[in-house]
Amino acid sequence: MPRYLVYLNHSQTHEFFPLFEIVFGIELRIAFILATIHGTIGSLSRLFLLYVEATADYLQEYETELRIATMIRSIFFTYFATG
DSSP, X not given: OHHHHTTSOXXXXXXXXXXXXXXXXXXXXXXXXXXXXXXXXXXXXXXXXXXXXXXXXXXXXXXXXXXXXXXXHHHHHHHHHHO
């Protein structure tokens, strides 16, 4: 949003200045919350994979759960690698 503010005249946007600050603050909070949620889900999927490796006698018991956790792990790995 600040990129578009550069192209506007200051006299036209001066009355809305606090609104821009509020929107920017809300965007930062939402980004932080989403990053925290992504980090938690990605870490939990990794912990599940380690738990199954350490405790399972037969990996066929957890085949579906392992596939889901592996897909989640790969999705969230790319999120943190590009973020």
